[in-house]
Amino acid sequence: QVQLVESGGGVVQPGRSLRLSCSASGFTFSSYGMHWVRQAPGKGLEWVAVIWPDGSDKYHADSVKGRFTISRDNSKNTLYLQMNSLRVEDTALYYCARGYTSGSYPFAYWGQGTLVTVSS
Amino acid sequence: DVVMTQSPLSLPVTLGQPASISCRSSQSLLHTDGNTYLNWFQQRPGQSPRRLIYMVSNRDSGVPDRFSGSGSGTDFTLKISRVEAEDVGVYYCMQGTHWPPWTFGQGTKVEIK
Numbered sequence: 001q002v003q004l005v006e007s008g009g010g011v012v013q014p015g016r017s018l019r020l021s022c023s024a025s026g027f028t029f030s031s032y033g034m035h036w037v038r039q040a041p042g043k044g045l046e047w048v049a050v051i052w053p054d055g056s057d058k059y060h061a062d063s064v065k066g067r068f069t070i071s072r073d074n075s076k077n078t079l080y081l082q083m084n085s086l087r088v089e090d091t092a093l094y095y096c097a098r099g100y101t102s103g104s105y106p107f108a109y110w111g112q113g114t115l116v117t118v119s120s
Numbered sequence: 121d122v123v124m125t126q127s128p129l130s131l132p133v134t135l136g137q138p139a140s141i142s143c144r145s146s147q148s149l150l151h152t153d154g155n156t157y158l159n160w161f162q163q164r165p166g167q168s169p170r171r172l173i174y175m176v177s178n179r180d181s182g183v184p185d186r187f188s189g190s191g192s193g194t195d196f197t198l199k200i201s202r203v204e205a206e207d208v209g210v211y212y213c214m215q216g217t218h219w220p221p222w223t224f225g226q227g228t229k230v231e232i233k
Contacts (some may be wrong), residue, residue, distance in 0.1 A: 047222040105175065106216060111168065
């Protein structure tokens with residue numbers, strides 16, 4: 001069955017960096033786009049970034065552009081989110097979600113999330 | 121960016137009664153390919169989001185048939201025909217027509233009266 005397991009969250013000071021990982025199993029990872037979506041405590045869902053199946057294209061939300069970078073290693077079935085220059089407002093639960101492939105529509109599968117807390 | 125507006129934001133319902141959530145987009149979600157990429161998600165307390173409906177009205181596998189989606193253009197609705205206790209949570213609409221970014225509604229909290 002499809003499984004997405006995020007890791008790498010933690011408590012970090014403003015201005016520092018963190019790298020999140022999402023380990024995928026149960027499907028052909030290299031055939032799917034992948035997304036990061038975040039949820040601040042008690043708030044709604046905010047799309048963060050997407051990457052194409054082969055990594056050839058990627059997009060980031062304006063709120064993280066220039067600070068966060070999505071990437072993937074298809075040989076390891078793993079999605080990443082490199083987060084630099086972290087701000088207090090980046091505090092959130094970060095989910096990875098499976099994206100699009102032919103015949104399958106995105107956001108059908110989500111991980112359990114990894115919590116990032118940015119605080120001094 | 122497409123703005124998604126849900127109403128109501130809070131919905132107290134009686135068990136066994138119907139419930140309806142509205143979602144409006146700031147521009148038409150009809151894609152040039154003829155499809156409309158509007159999804160509905162359920163987030164139960166302490167859980168990850170779960171997709172219920174994709175492309176306006178297609179129920180995901182395992183989703184009870186008491187959930188239904190409808191609409192077109194800029195106006196969409198999620199209906200629960202008879203609310204059960206397990207339906208408590210927050211419901212989000214999300215558009216995937218005009219990306220990036222993919223955008224979500226603010227969420228509607230469904231609770232039992």
